[in-house]
Amino acid sequence: MNKHIDSQLILVVEDDRPVRGLITTALEMHDYRFEAVDSGKTAVMNAASHNPDLIMLDLGLPDMDGIEVIEKIRSWSTVPIIVISARTEDADKIAALDAGADDYLTKPFSVDELLARVRAWARRARMGGGETQQTVFENGPLRVDFAAGSASVNGAELHLTPIEYKLLVLLAKNAGKVLTHTFITHEIWGTSWDSEIASLRVFMATLRKKIEPDPTHPVLIQTHVGVGYRMTRL
Known part of the structure; x- marks a missing residue:
């Protein structure tokens, strides 16, 4: 040790x-x-x-x-x-x-x-692993409580990993904006290595499985091919 x-x-x-x-x-x-x-x-x-x-x-x-x-x-x-x-x-x-x-x-x-x-x-x-801003984000069936560090869909609490939650918060706080791969990876990992951009695709897939009614046809998180991702306002 x-x-x-x-x-x-x-x-x-x-x-x-x-x-x-x-x-x-x-x-x-x-x-x-x-x-x-x-x-x-x-x-x-x-x-x-x-x-x-x-x-x-x-x-x-x-x-x-x-x-x-x-x-x-x-x-x-x-x-x-x-x-x-x-x-x-x-x-x-x-x-x-x-x-x-x-x-x-x-x-x-x-x-x-x-x-x-x-x-x-x-x-x-x-930092305590959570957001301190005392606000709640609601978008269709999705609800993110930044103060509590929790999220739910249709009232059912989501079980998210720390990175999935951090991604969700980043997208929610920038709803309607297209966030580039480089911006997202820098915000999540602090750097923008090629391997992190590859990992981002995997984390987005697991996040969509938890928040989208049909992950194969996402409505909450849209992909902008070659650019990044955007949370759609419902």
């Missing part, structure tokens, strides 16, 4: 020794407090006993699939989980996000991008 002036603890779950070394060295060089494990069972036990503030999780573990690890941890914890995986198919990303992951970083990745993701989650933790 490494010491950090901040009390936040990062749990790194990676069985590939070189990749684990790359991640932990980057964290150590920037004075983050962390623990590293190499199996799913150890990760679940560690998450339960040490209550980390952020988990960085590989999906291809030797004893169980990372999706199962996410599901087990999600049965009792809402700790942010960043998946770091060589699986690049959208279906794999969507499966991880649907299981409860909050972010997805594909291998190979740059250390700068990795640290940018960590900084983004640290900022959200310091």
Whole structure:
């Protein structure tokens, strides 16, 4: 474990020794407090006993699939989980996000991008992870309570990941405006890497599944091909 002036603890779950070394060295060089494990069972036990503030999780573990690890941890914890995986198919990303992951970083990745993701989650933790503006946004069946940090459709509360909620708030606060891919990724992740623009497409797909009556024919979130997205006022 490494010491950090901040009390936040990062749990790194990676069985590939070189990749684990790359991640932990980057964290150590920037004075983050962390623990590293190499199996799913150890990760679940560690998450339960040490209550980390952020988990960085590989999906291809030797004893169980990372999706199962996410599901087990999600049965009792809402700790942010960043998946770091060589699986690049959208279906794999969507499966991880649907299981409860909050972010997805594909291998190979740059250390700068990795640290940018960590900084983004640290900022959200310091800010309390929610919006403070005392307003409510209503648009057709959609209702977003910024103060409560919650959203609902037709009165039914939505179960959104932190990134999905942040995307929804960004679109709601700019309803009627076309937001470019670069603008959105910069607001969500703090940078605009090509991999983040690819991830944005996946997060929009999972968000639409939760808020659109028919995700294959969206009415709330419109795609402007090659440009970005816009929330339509109903």
